[in-house]
């Protein structure tokens with residue numbers, strides 16, 4: 583069953599650490615393998631995200647009603663977002679040596695999702711977890727624990743830049759009952 587972490591978790595302080603050269607290389611090598619199948623992997627990530635966390639579909643007018651993974655896979659809006667997510671991540675990964683660039687790309691993503699799409703920031707944490715899961719599976723034959731740690735670090739970097747952008751634009755958490763279906767909130771579990 584879907585579990586969406588609550589406000590306390592969103593507010594938990596995240597530390598943003600720069601990746602070492604070795605970590606950058608580990609991330610870039612694995613990403614190159616995954617990005618070779620950019621569209622397929624991007625769609626697989628988003629389908630898994632929406633199947634496991636259906637409340638995340640609320641932001642997408644054209645497929646929020648879809649439940650079947652196969653139907654989701656064929657949705658042009660989902661496929662477009664998959665390519666956009668992969669494209670933005672590719673820019674981040676390609677520019678890991680340039681913290682200012684990483685920060686400006688993620689600030690733009692964060693601001694647009696706060697102001698235009700009004701996405702609760704916790705979904706970035708959830709989606710980045712799914713991204714890591716799929717990358718680990720795609721690279722299963724060569725994904726040592728150092729590489730896994732490097733990706734976890736990048737996940738923290740991404741989330742802290744995105745949430746910093748949310749704070750900068752004065753994001754106020756939407757009332758859970760209006761934005762996140764009650765059934766998906768941890769407090770509704772018995």
Ligand code: HEM
Nearest residue numbers: 638641642659666667670671691694695699701705706709
């Ligand atoms: C790493 C995470 C993500 C990246 C890099 C990303 C990137 C993008 C980009 C580049 C766009 C198009 C430009 C724009 O309108 O801002 C976009 C649109 C959008 N994103 Fe994301 N996104 C991410 C996560 C999410 C999440 C978690 C949600 C919601 C659960 C979301 C919902 C949307 C919506 C609703 C749109 C507009 C879609 C449309 O008009 O068809 N995004 N995203």
